[in-house]
Amino acid sequence: MPPYPELRATKLFDVSGLVAVVTGGGTGLGLMMATALENNGAIVYVLGRRLDVLEKAATENSKHGNIIAIQCDITARESLLNAVELIKQQRGYIDLLINNAGVARHTLPQVATETSSDVTLFQQSLWNIGSVEDWATTFTTNVTAVYYTTVAFLELLHLGNARNTKSPGAPSSQVVTVGSVAAFRRDARTLSLSYGLSKSAVTHLAKTLANVLLPWNIRSNVIAPGIYPSEMTASLVNWDNISAEVVPMRRAGSIDDMGGLILFLASRAGAYVNGGVHLTDGGRLGLFASTF
Template sequence: MSTELSATALFNVKGIVAVITGGGSGIGLMMTKALAANGAHRIYIVGRREDVLRDAANSIDPNVVIPLSGDITSQDSLLEIVAKIESEIGYVNLVIANAGIMGPRPLKATPDDPLPSISEYRAHALQSPMQDFTQIYAVNVTGVYYTALAFLTLLDAGNTKGNFCANVRSQIIATSSIGGFSRLAGASFAYNSSKAAVTHMMKMLATSLAPYRIRCNVLAPGVFPSDMTTGIIGGLNPLQSGILDKNVIPAERTGCEQDIAGAVLWMAGLAGAYLNGSVVVVDGGRLGMLTSTY
């Protein structure tokens, strides 16, 4: 049987050089672990909490996972990170723009919440200043855009070098959310609408960067354990089936490391080499239970 169709060949990321913003915690850390466990040559994890990044690197392999302190909402900070990676290795195969923030929940976040009066609804919403709303866009949309721009030359260098696997071109993956497709306020108006924005922006980038042989795709997770979802799912065990009603999530559980690992290895490896401008939803069927458009 042909080894070209083996899982080892299709999901191979051996030798890949990747950058993951927000790669020290939550879904970003799951991605970091997945790439490191499957032969990545170098994974640069970027974030503002240096101690979190350092602990993540030490817990995996400090020779492979390199922590870089930085702020994706600062153009200067992004360019400093790019310059450091360029001086150390000179190219990148994969950039995962994963860093994101949530924002304040609305007074009636789900259909089951009590219906407040219109005055109560208005007063609660106006407690959050406009700066809080725009800051979510600064991280979740603008930060993703400038992260993509900053790494273009290193991604191009990855293509020129030949990349880590034949027929796999350099790629930018943005972590979006199923919240970007839901018509319910859910997590927050700012968060959900920012994820809708970044999803469409990545489709635009896929078209704009196609002549340069740089691919752009989106990973849209559902409910996974992370710092952002602690207040929503508490301490639920993601590996325990049956802990959630099937009418909430048909899989009857939250997402786990293996779910993210499988998706990111597919998208990053030969198996996902034909993806460009695609949105990959990993949510256990949750989106189908919501009033949504996809």
């Protein structure tokens, strides 16, 4: 067998020139991924409802001035189409869509820690957890909007593939969806049933899209994070002291952890990956009964 050609990490993990869209890219995990991509040469559109938050994030984290804010509510189809049209006019294609935006509702009281021996009290606490609207908002944002966002950007993803600058073996266009370890938990201490179920649903949606979109050579992968700092998790964890009962590795995830994973998936290094679910949780899921 002939020797392998020289393998250089700088080439293998190169994302320069890549055009990406990150929903919820103005805060938390979305901003970590947008920053990792842009700082390494990608052009990144960040979508969210709060324009001021997006613009501040873009200004503070751009290395090359290529984090671009677009106000967009992913649960409104008209708003999605406006964002697609703007990017179509500016770039004409995208290589990567990151479905990251999400919400978590009625995390308290915790269903499973209800210890009362009175079943009617237990029943009442279950009945009164949040509202029917909370369930609807969670599923609309975390599942339905991921479907419509992916469909809205399909043509631009296809045009990303069609660019003749792509060399053989180069990564084909891709949809990355941010799920959660919550998608796989079936223990009694899970924080929010509606959130976990929405993440199960979107994980299955993304796995199915890996096959549905394959005829167009568009890949679909999932990132399933454990605990990372963000607006959503700010009050959920004692950030100064994360014990082994919370995360066996005794720390939260960082921008290096999330940035490294998205650089892998987006670059030549991850080009053969499709339909995968990538846990990044410091061992947290191992603490619970789960379906992973």
